[in-house]
Amino acid sequence: MDNMKVAYETMLGLAAEMVLDESLRNFRTEKLYLAIDQALANGDAESFQRLTEELKTFQ
Template structure:
């Protein structure tokens, strides 16, 4: 029974670590998109702006 508790604990730790990792990746991608959107705005690149904002919107829905 103790081995089962250890295994469950390890699984829960793994899931928690995966959630933290996923959130960190999401945050970094959003920050990069914001920077790229600023660059697209500054350079007047409407196509890039639209593509980047669409991607950002889809990420924010997740």
């Protein structure tokens, strides 16, 4: 019975970690899109290039 409890707790921990990772990825992606939009609005080509390259690593 203890083995089942350990396995269950391990699975819950992994599921929580996956949810957290996805949330952080979504948050960072949204921030990158906002920064890219701002760089476009400001005509900042260098920031636009850097940010789009960073965004590609998330996708």
